[in-house]
Amino acid sequence: MALVSVEEDGAIATITLDHPEKRNALSEALIGELTRAFDRLRERAARAVVLRARPGARVWSAGHDVDELPTSPRDPLGWSYPLRTLVRRLQEFPAPVIALVEGGVWGGACEVVFACDLINATPDATFAITPARLGVPYNVTGLKSLVAALPVAVVKEMIYTARPLGVERLYQLGAVNHIVPGDHITAFTTDQARTIAANASLTIAAMKEALRILADAQSLAPTQFERLQDLRRQVGESRDYREGLQAFAEKRPPVFRGD
Numbered sequence: 001m002a003l004v005s006v007e008e009d010g011a012i013a014t015i016t017l018d019h020p021e022k023r024n025a026l027s028e029a030l031i032g033e034l035t036r037a038f039d040r041l042r043e044r045a046a047r048a049v050v051l052r053a054r055p056g057a058r059v060w061s062a063g064h065d066v067d068e069l070p071t072s073p074r075d076p077l078g079w080s081y082p083l084r085t086l087v088r089r090l091q092e093f094p095a096p097v098i099a100l101v102e103g104g105v106w107g108g109a110c111e112v113v114f115a116c117d118l119i120n121a122t123p124d125a126t127f128a129i130t131p132a133r134l135g136v137p138y139n140v141t142g143l144k145s146l147v148a149a150l151p152v153a154v155v156k157e158m159i160y161t162a163r164p165l166g167v168e169r170l171y172q173l174g175a176v177n178h179i180v181p182g183d184h185i186t187a188f189t190t191d192q193a194r195t196i197a198a199n200a201s202l203t204i205a206a207m208k209e210a211l212r213i214l215a216d217a218q219s220l221a222p223t224q225f226e227r228l229q230d231l232r233r234q235v236g237e238s239r240d241y242r243e244g245l246q247a248f249a250e251k252r253p254p255v256f257r258g259d
């Protein structure tokens with residue numbers, strides 16, 4: 001069963017997350033289909049890609065497939081893991097990717113949306129950053145993409161509370177490009193994609209990569225990097241992380257003890 005569907009209309013493509021039974025959880029299988037779709041669209045020189053869930057979705061994506069989060073001391077969000085690979089694929093895709101967001105965006109799915117170039121969302125859209133809900137040692141590039149998109153006080157609120165934030169708040173902060181009613185957002189986004197596809201693709205590709213290089217241009221002393229990694233190792237090896245996963249599996253609130 002395909003977990004993702006792809007429609008092409010000339011130089012524009014629409015990729016739809018299509019696993020509503022599991023709320024489009026970002027499983028290795030779904031991410032695999034997504035990355036292959038982007039690779040194919042790169043070969044076909046697509047000039048704009050819309051990434052969405054089924055029209056009217058209550059949940060855009062429930063984030064990382066929690067059932068696939070490793071419980072061993074392995075880093076659950078390692079550089080070569082599917083979700084990180086997908087985020088880089090989006091950032092490195094030579095044409096603009098427009099996230100068309102309806103419903104709830106959870107956890108790692110927020111990073112996927114923020115890795116897109118533009119975000120159009122319906123008024124019901126919400127965004128939740130959830131590592132503290134599961135006891136997960138969040139990854140450094142994920143944190144960096146959040147503070148690049150939002151004021152650090154808002155990132156702290158989202159991480160510490162793990163509560164969904166309404167799209168209006170993110171729009172006011174400039175993290176979301178447009179809020180568009182559900183009955184118009186597809187036409188609105190298609191029009192945007194057509195405008196982009198009619199512009200100079202080489203210029204757009206070069207500017208997209210230049211903006212990424214400039215955004216990444218941040219020095220980090222090796223000792224700082226090692227401290228960041230050690231902080232994550234401590235969390236990843238904690239009982240709280242295992243409790244977070246266990247509680248999710250048992251569909252009960254987690255009881256975190258701080259160790």
Ligand code: LCV
Nearest residue numbers: 021022023025062063064065066067106107108130131136
């Ligand atoms: C596996 C799922 C999931 C799911 N994985 O429907 O950012 S980090 O660090 O936290 C990162 C590690 C991360 O992204 O972690 C995941 C963060 N995501 C969440 O915490 C959201 C978890 N899901 C939910 O809270 C609910 O499913 C929402 C509110 C998204 C939708 O609620 P709703 O009542 O509509 P269900 O909860 O009944 O989910 C339907 C089915 O999808 C599974 C869930 O276990 C259920 O499976 P069964 O039908 O087999 O019971 N599911 C949902 N999310 N992230 N599986």
